[in-house]
Amino acid sequence: xxxxxxxxxxxxxxxxxxxxxxxxxxxxxxxxxxxxxxxxxxxxxxxxxxxxxxxxxxxxxxxxxxxxxxxxxxxxxxxxxxxxxxxxxxxxxxxxxxxxxxxxxxxxxxxxxxxxxxxxxxxxxxxxxxxxxxxxxxxxxxxxxxxxxxxxxxxxxxxxxxxxxxxxxxxxxxxxxxxxxxxxxxxxxxxxxxxxxxxxxxxxxxxxxxxxxxxxxxxxxxxxxxxxxxxxxxxxxxxxxxxxxxxxxxxxxxxxxxxxxxxxxxxxxxxxxxxxxxxxxxxxxxxxxxxxxxxxxxxxxxxxxxxxxxxxxxxxxxxxxxxxxxxxxxxxxxxxxxxxxxxxxxxxxxxxxxxxxxxxxxxxxxxxxxxxxxxxxxxxxxxxxxxxxxxxxxxxxxxxxxxxxxxxxxxxxxxxxxxxxxxxxxxxxxxxxxxxxxxxxxxxxxxxxxxxxxxxxxxxxxxxxxxxxxxxxxxxxxxxxxxxxxxxxxxxxxxxxxxxxxxxxxxxxxxxxxxxxxxxxxxxxxxxxxxxxxxxxxxxxxxxxxxxxxxxxxxxxxxxxxxxxxxxxxxxxxxxxxxxxxxxxxxxxxxxxxxxxxxxxxxxxxxxxxxxxxxxxxxxxxxxxxxxxxxxxxxxxxxxxxxxxxxxxxxxxxxxxxxxxxxxxxxxxxxxxxxxxxxxxxxxxxxxxxxxxxxxxxxxxxxx
Amino acid sequence: xxxxxxxxxxxxxxxxxxxxxxxxxxxxxxxxxxxxxxxxxxxxxxxxxxxxxxxxxxxxxxxxxxxxxxxxxxxxxxxxxxxxxxxxxxxxxxxxxxxxxxxxxxxxxxxxxxxxxxxxxxxxxxxxxxxxxxxxxxxxxxxxxxxxxxxxxxxxxxxxxxxxxxxxxxxxxxxxxxxxxxxxxxxxxxxxxxxxxxxxxxxxxxxxxxxxxxxxxxxxxxxxxxxxxxxxxxxxxxxxxxxxxxxxxxxxxxxxxxxxxx
Numbered sequence: 001x002x003x004x005x006x007x008x009x010x011x012x013x014x015x016x017x018x019x020x021x022x023x024x025x026x027x028x029x030x031x032x033x034x035x036x037x038x039x040x041x042x043x044x045x046x047x048x049x050x051x052x053x054x055x056x057x058x059x060x061x062x063x064x065x066x067x068x069x070x071x072x073x074x075x076x077x078x079x080x081x082x083x084x085x086x087x088x089x090x091x092x093x094x095x096x097x098x099x100x101x102x103x104x105x106x107x108x109x110x111x112x113x114x115x116x117x118x119x120x121x122x123x124x125x126x127x128x129x130x131x132x133x134x135x136x137x138x139x140x141x142x143x144x145x146x147x148x149x150x151x152x153x154x155x156x157x158x159x160x161x162x163x164x165x166x167x168x169x170x171x172x173x174x175x176x177x178x179x180x181x182x183x184x185x186x187x188x189x190x191x192x193x194x195x196x197x198x199x200x201x202x203x204x205x206x207x208x209x210x211x212x213x214x215x216x217x218x219x220x221x222x223x224x225x226x227x228x229x230x231x232x233x234x235x236x237x238x239x240x241x242x243x244x245x246x247x248x249x250x251x252x253x254x255x256x257x258x259x260x261x262x263x264x265x266x267x268x269x270x271x272x273x274x275x276x277x278x279x280x281x282x283x284x285x286x287x288x289x290x291x292x293x294x295x296x297x298x299x300x301x302x303x304x305x306x307x308x309x310x311x312x313x314x315x316x317x318x319x320x321x322x323x324x325x326x327x328x329x330x331x332x333x334x335x336x337x338x339x340x341x342x343x344x345x346x347x348x349x350x351x352x353x354x355x356x357x358x359x360x361x362x363x364x365x366x367x368x369x370x371x372x373x374x375x376x377x378x379x380x381x382x383x384x385x386x387x388x389x390x391x392x393x394x395x396x397x398x399x400x401x402x403x404x405x406x407x408x409x410x411x412x413x414x415x416x417x418x419x420x421x422x423x424x425x426x427x428x429x430x431x432x433x434x435x436x437x438x439x440x441x442x443x444x445x446x447x448x449x450x451x452x453x454x455x456x457x458x459x460x461x462x463x464x465x466x467x468x469x470x471x472x473x474x475x476x477x478x479x480x481x482x483x484x485x486x487x488x489x490x491x492x493x494x495x496x497x498x499x500x501x502x503x504x505x506x507x508x509x510x511x512x513x514x515x516x517x518x519x520x521x522x523x524x525x526x527x528x529x530x531x532x533x534x535x536x537x538x539x540x541x542x543x544x545x546x547x548x549x550x551x552x553x554x555x556x557x558x559x560x561x562x563x564x565x566x567x568x569x570x571x572x573x574x575x576x577x578x579x580x581x582x583x584x585x586x587x588x589x590x591x592x593x594x595x596x597x598x599x600x601x602x603x604x605x606x607x608x609x610x611x612x613x614x615x616x617x618x619x620x621x622x623x624x625x626x627x628x629x630x631x632x633x634x635x636x637x638x639x640x641x642x643x644x645x646x647x648x649x650x651x652x653x654x655x656x657x658x659x660x661x662x663x664x665x666x667x668x669x670x671x672x673x674x675x676x677x678x679x680x681x682x683x684x685x686x687x688x689x690x691x692x693x694x695x696x697x698x699x700x701x702x703x704x
Numbered sequence: 705x706x707x708x709x710x711x712x713x714x715x716x717x718x719x720x721x722x723x724x725x726x727x728x729x730x731x732x733x734x735x736x737x738x739x740x741x742x743x744x745x746x747x748x749x750x751x752x753x754x755x756x757x758x759x760x761x762x763x764x765x766x767x768x769x770x771x772x773x774x775x776x777x778x779x780x781x782x783x784x785x786x787x788x789x790x791x792x793x794x795x796x797x798x799x800x801x802x803x804x805x806x807x808x809x810x811x812x813x814x815x816x817x818x819x820x821x822x823x824x825x826x827x828x829x830x831x832x833x834x835x836x837x838x839x840x841x842x843x844x845x846x847x848x849x850x851x852x853x854x855x856x857x858x859x860x861x862x863x864x865x866x867x868x869x870x871x872x873x874x875x876x877x878x879x880x881x882x883x884x885x886x887x888x889x890x891x892x893x894x895x896x897x898x899x900x901x902x903x904x905x906x907x908x909x910x911x912x913x914x915x916x917x918x919x920x921x922x923x924x925x926x927x928x929x930x931x932x933x934x935x936x937x938x939x940x941x942x943x944x945x946x947x948x949x950x951x952x953x954x955x956x957x958x959x960x961x962x963x964x965x966x
Contacts, residue, residue, distance in 0.1 A: 365850075372925040432755075433925030441756040448763045564747075652748070659751055668760055671750040682749030683757050684740035689928030691772055692733025695779035696934055697920045699725045700941045701913060702783040 028286070028306045035289040035296050038333035041253045041272040041354075043294060048331040051273060054084050055507040058235025062207060062277065065242040071126070071196040073185040077207055078138075080178045087217030088170040094132075095232075097205035099160035100224040101128030101188045101195075107159045111226030111465050116192035119346035128188030128195060132208055135165050138178040149180060161224035163208070181208055190340075190347045193357075197344035199247075204278040204352055205230070212399070212509065222401035227460040227470050229393075229400035229407075232275040234507055239269040243281055250300045250336045251279035252353050273331065273507055274353035275397050280338045292317050295330060301339035308361040308379060312337060315383040322421040323414060326495060327391050327502035335390065337383065349382050351389030358382045372433035381415070381429070388414045396505050403512045404463075405456045405554070409478020410515070416483055417495075426659070440662045443480040446472035447559075447665040456481065457512055457554040480663040481553035484560070485519070487660035488544055488618065489527045497522025512554070520546050529618045530634035542618050542634045552615050553663070561613030562655045563669035565641065568606040569649040569676075605650030605674075609635060609642045615663065622657040623650055632657075650674050707950035710798050714946055717797055721790065722942045726935060728782055732775040739771055754927060791949065792816055792823040795876045798950045822875040822882025829888035830868040837864050862906035867891035869905065869952035877956040894955055901954065908948040912941045 042048050061078040083089060100108030114121035136149040154165040171177050185206045188195040194204040209232050211221030222228055241249055245265045249255075253271025271277060285300040288309045297316055299309050316337065324330055336355040340347040348359040361379030392414060393400060393407035400407055416439050419427060428436035437445075450472030454462055463470040486494035501510070501518035526543040552558050576590040607623055616637050623631045626649040635642045644653075654671040656664065664670075673679045711718075743765055749757045762768050793816045800807060807815075841860035845853035871891030874880035880887045895902040919937030922930040 370921055372921075434927040434929075435755045435924075436753075437755050438753060441753055441759075444756060445759055448760070654748075654750055657750070659753075666760065667750050668744070668757060668764075669747050671748040672746055673748060675746065679748060681741055681744040681747065683744060683754070683761060684737040686754055686928035687740055687758060688733045688737030689931045690923060691736045691775055692729050693920055693923040693928070693931055693934040694776055695732040696725060696729035696938050697916045698776060698779040699729055699783035699786070700938045700945075701916050702780055702787070 028303045029288075029309065031286050031288045032290075034287060035291045035298075037255050038296055039254070041270050041333060042331055043329070043333055047294070047329045049329065049503075049506065051507050055234050056236065056273065057082050057084055057233035058210070060235055060237045060239070060277070062237065062239040063242070064203075064206070064239070066201065066203075066244070066247075066281065068199065068201075068244050068247075071187040071201065073187070073203065073206060075183045075185055075207055077181040077183070078178065079181065079210070080176055081210060082176045083171045083173055083213065085213045085215050085217045086173055088172050089213065089217065090167050090170045092165045092167060093157075093211040093219050093221035094154075094163050094165065094208040095205075095211065095221060095224065095230075096130045096132065096156070096161055096163055096208055097224050097230070098128050098130040098185055098187075098194070099156070101192070102160055103127065107161060107223045107225045112192070114191070116226075116346060117349075119191040121191045122189055125189035125191070127186065129160075129186050130206070130208065131184045131186075132163065132181060133184065134180075134182045136180045137168060138180060147178070152179075157223070159223045162211075162221055183208060190344050192346055193350045194347065197341065197347070199284070200280075200282040200341050200344050200347075202278075202280045202338065202340065202344065202347040202357065204350065205276075207277075209276070220399060220402070222460075225461055226465050227404065227463050227474075229404065229460070230276065231399045231401055231509075232397070234273050234275050234397065237269070237271040237274065237277045239271075239277055239279075241267045241269070241279060241281075243267065244283070246283040247281040248283060248285035248287060248300065249279060249281045250285070250298060250338055250355060252277045252336075252355050253332075254334055271332075271354065274394070276353050278352035278355055280355070280357075282341070284341070288313070290317075292320060293324070294333070295320060296334045297337070298334065299337045299339065302341045304342060305339045305360055308363075311361050311380055312339075312358060312383045315380040316387055318422045319384045319387045319418050322418040323388065323391055325421075326417060327414070327499060328506060330390065331395065331506070332390075335387065349386060351386045351394065353394050354390070356383075356386035356389065358386060372431070375430040376419070376423075376427075377429050384418050385411065385415050388418070391502060395507065396502060397507075397509050398511065399509065400460070402459050403457065404460045405474045405478040406510070406512050406515065408474050409456065409476075410482070412475045412479040413482040416479060440483075440659060443476045443483070443662050444665040444667070446476040447480065447663070451477065451559050451665065452557040455555050455557055477663070478554075481550070484617075484660065484662045485546070485549060485553075487658075487662070488529060488549075489523050489546075493523055493527070494519075516547070516550050516554075519550065530620075542636050544618055549617060552617075556614075558615035559613035559665075560615040560617055560661050560663040561611070561666045562619055562637070562661075562664065563610050563612050563666075564653050564655060564672035565608040565610035566606070567650050567653055567672055567674045568608075569603050569674055570606070572602045572604040572647070602647065603649045605646040605648055607644040607646075607650055607653040609644070609653075609655055611637055611640055611642075612666070612669075613664075617661065617663075619656050619661065620658065621653060621655050623653045625649065626651050651677060652679070707954065708947055709802075710950040710953070711943060711946040713802065714794070714797050715943075717794065718939070718943050718946055721786075721794075722939045724786070725783075725938055725942065728786075729779060729938075732779055735775060736768070736771060739768060787945075788824055788827045789820065791827075791872050792819045792876045794946065794949055795872060795953065798946065799877055799953050799956065819876045819882075822880070822887075823872055824882070826871045826875055826880075826882035826887050826891075827868065829882075829885050830864065830871060830891065833888055833892070834861070834864040834868075837861070858910070859906065862909045863895055863902060864892075865909050866902045866905040866948075866952070867895045869949060870894040870955055872949075873952050873956050877953070898955060901951065905948050905951045908944055908951065912944040912948070915941045915944065 059080040063076045065074045100106050132154065135152045135154045137152055138147040139150050150168050152165050152168060154163055156163045187201065190197050190202055194202055211219045212231055212233050213219055220231055237253060242264060243249060245260050245263050249267050251269045252274055253269045255267060256270050257268035259266045280300060284302045286303060286306055288299040290297045290313055297313060299312060301309060320330060332354045334354050338357045340357055348357050350357045359379055359382040362375060364373050388411040392411035398406040419439060426438045426440050428438050429442060430437045450469035453467060453469035454473055456473055456478050497519045500522050501515050505514060523546050525547060526545055528541045529544050530542040574593060576592055578586045578589050581587045605625060609621060619635055619637050621633045621635060623644060625646055633644060652673040656670055796812060796815050837860055841857050845856045868891060871888050874887055874890060875882040915937045919934035923934050
């Protein structure tokens with residue numbers, strides 16, 4: 001890897017100091033001896049479990065030759081496909097994802113305008129495309145026979161990210177057919193997941209992939225647009241990559257062979273029951289390997305990132321342990337973590353089967369460290385998140401176009417659970433000294449801008465980039481819905497219900513309806529949140545209607561928002577005045593008693609809670625009376641207001657005291673003190689102190 | 705040590721100026737506290753998630769951010785103005801030898817007013833020069849790693865501070881013309897001629913910053929709980945400022961002009 005250019009030569013006077021400091025700064029940990037490559041791509045059948053016979057739809061035999069200077073791949077695919085639907089088909093649509101980068105007017109480029117997650121296509125960075133040169137069907141396959149090739153007619157769709165192949169004869173249900181496809185893939189300079197940067201090559205979505213045929217005979221082959229990701233059938237892969245001899249290659253599956261010939265080498269890979277094949281190559285890659293619970297963990301990184309390999313490995317192990325325990329075994333024998341080099345950050349944070357790209361760990365400088373700045377979001381979180389995708393889409397291969405929340409949102413949910421397993425419930429993710437931001441805070445912060453923009457359960461195209469809110473809605477609001485549900489029904493019940501979903505739909509194409517059904521079945525339709533309060537005669541158990549909750553959370557833009565509307569302490573009613581006795585005669589006649597007079601009736605306390613948002617959900621209320629008695633009540637949240645009466649004055653009241661409602665982002669009106677009571681609001685003093693300190697520092701700092 | 709003795713003898717002045725600084729900062733903090741308290745109006749942060757509470761508050765009331773920025777900018781400006789105006793007065797006080805007769809208020813006021821214009825003018829020249837120095841220093845070290853370049857820029861800024869002190873001394877005690885850019889440039893010349901003195905003053909100025917920074921770090925790390933420590937640090941930094949000015953007085957051309965006897 002050549003040294004980065006563009007910096008002026010340091011003055012000689014300082015060159016020695018720079019050299020000394022640089023020598024101290026670069027401390028590249030030497031990779032340990034490599035863990036042997038597994039001999040099978042899948043773990044033992046006891047660990048993997050039963051793979052449904054219908055799940056294996058494809059068999060791939062791919063050959064790719066990388067022309068490195070041109071960043072071009074000459075590819076050849078032999079693909080056997082099985083019709084698992086109930087109908088015969090006479091056409092076959094394919095994804096040509098790389099064509100999303102072919103011109104300014106493709107659907108993907110129209111949406112993105114050459115920018116993806118803050119990474120921009122460079123001026124004259126080059127287009128990416130895939131040019132299919134031939135498609136043939138191999139016919140009359142008999143035992144051990146190579147059938148004749150029948151050329152097929154194919155045509156790109158209105159958008160070049162899809163093409164359709166006309167079959168020369170119908171393919172009956174249960175029948176298999178073998179295709180041979182030749183293609184050329186030109187990699188763009190990377191700014192959105194795939195492409196090259198210098199000698200680094202991240203090769204994803206690089207070959208023609210058929211759409212998914214559903215049992216009713218309908219094809220799912222979406223146009224590639226900005227937020228659409230991918231959807232494909234499972235299959236087995238045998239792949240040969242022909243690359244320059246000095247390249248270090250990482251790919252989906254296991255490495256099966258290496259043959260070096262002059263300045264080239266051919267590297268063989270095999271993968272089983274995966275729905276994509278991606279690979280990365282760079283001659284500067286250092287390889288760090290480790291084994292954990294029978295899984296080979298392989299990290300590929302340049303020296304610039306080597307210091308953080310242990311942090312990523314630790315995160316990977318935590319995620320692997322947590323997700324296996326929660327969601328079932330990880331079925332493959334390898335996981336490869338690719339660290340894109342500086343300049344190729346656009347490739348970072350993307351998942352492929354048994355391989356993902358991560359991002360650098362933020363290294364606080366001395367000043368930040370002195371201030372106590374710490375975070376668990378960069379790098380390590382990326383590793384946790386992208387590994388999570390091995391389950392939420394790698395194993396549970398939902399349609400990322402139709403229901404992007406099902407992988408991104410559920411994966412974000414699972415990430416919170418991984419962090420909970422590591423650091424405890426709702427642990428901090430970033431902090432400055434004692435000031436910290438927690439997982440719930442990140443969910444809530446995202447809702448300020450996106451809570452009411454779109455519903456969660458929409459297809460990827462409903463999240464137009466110019467509207468925004470994709471991340472806040474699909475990722476974090478989904479996590480907010482799920483984790484709020486978990487907090488309400490209890491972690492044990494929720495985790496068991498979610499596990500039933502993840503175990504039932506391994507190697508399948510689950511839908512949102514499948515997940516919702518699993519949650520409803522696992523939790524019961526009406527979950528009792530609080531038993532009848534003996535002090536509140538006439539009230540029944542407070543229940544949560546799971547279906548209603550999910551309907552509101554996933555398919556409405558209703559907002560969870562409660563507030564303490566009022567606290568009233570007023571004189572209670574006594575017996576003063578005239579009353580009729582049993583004989584109908586007016587008796588008594590005691591004069592009115594002043595509130596503060598001796599013998600005056602006691603004061604009663606009233607708390608009024610307002611459901612300001614449209615989202616109906618039960619909520620806890622904590623009330624502290626003037627004698628410091630703490631009372632906890634639960635309200636169904638069905639009416640707009642709810643009034644609580646007490647026979648003593650109320651000191652203060654708080655709604656959702658345990659912070660269970662991660663979906664509620666307006667929380668500054670949740671806690672109120674009674675009028676007349678002096679108390680700190682908890683915000684003005686610390687913020688005022690911080691500002692006063694900063695002002696004092698500036699006053700003194702600029703003078704004398 | 706003589707300079708330190710001069711500075712410590714003026715402890716009442718240190719306290720007075722420190723109190724003025726505290727008052728100014730407290731007023732700024734009071735404004736922010738009042739702003740937030742008025743909006744909260746009986747409501748209380750529901751948990752210990754202070755940062756999220758602040759995010760939610762500023763999202764609903766973005767004017768708080770403007771208030772904070774204005775408060776901090778005003779503090780910076782006031783700090784600059786305060787010391788531009790007070791520096792000649794402090795120099796006159798520090799310049800009086802222990803055995804010299806004390807200033808009368810009239811004499812001190814007269815001397816201060818007499819030198820104020822020149823001190824302000826030379827401060828203005830130095831402000832321009834300091835900007836030039838920082839830009840040149842920044843360009844010179846731009847190609848160096850931040851761990852080397854930033855300290856070098858800080859050294860240049862500290863040297864500029866020392867040069868300003870020398871110019872102030874020349875105006876206040878030597879009658880130099882503050883309005884002349886030459887007085888400001890001469891400050892740099894003195895700094896170069898007296899490198900050891902300049903280094904000592906730069907070290908004291910650096911210590912001032914460090915003391916203030918330590919207080920601020922403590923406040924940030926404790927979420928505002930270390931305000932008392934910050935105030936103490938401000939007192940220490942103010943005393944160090946007096947010490948630095950007293951050091952600068954060692955280049956005065958002649959004995960200080962004594963005022964009328966008490």
